[in-house]
Amino acid sequence: MQAEEILIRRMKEEDLPQVLTMEKRYFPDPWSERIYRDSMALDNYIFLVAEDAGTYCIAGYASLMGIGEEGDVMNIAVDERRRRKGIAEKLLQELFRLGDQAGICDYTLEVRKTNLAAVSLYQKMGFCTEGVRRGYYEHPREDALIMWRRKTGEEDLTHQQRASDA
16 A cells, blocks of 8 residues: 655645535634634735645644744644644644744644643654643643743743743
8 A cells, every 4th residue: 555645835826615514524713714714814924735745635733923033823633533644743834944944943833631642743843741730621621731942052041040040
């Protein structure tokens, strides 16, 4: 059996029907089409899809909102039939590459405390838990872990020093 080839690329308007179907399937409070369209029109958002190169079907998607030197991973989902094949990792790597090019230094996200597979992936990608948002999620009500992936080295120490001086 031949391995599927996945292409990570920028999301296009014509991808929205497949993305919205996945969004509704995997998130209890999905983004609307209008939120996607409005956000895609903004310069500080990056939207990516993982496309099966053979079928042109969307296997996953991810988004990042940049605010200054910080990037917030907004949404990431992979079709349940294609999980554990490295697709989410590839999406995150490309978000980081494009975010770094845009001047983003530190990345954050919220994840359900009970989503152990996602927490494990984020830890593998360099995220650390730095806090908890109590009752952040609804349907069902659940706490979110606040995770950060920060640059290390001298730059990071300078950033931390500025924050502690404030």
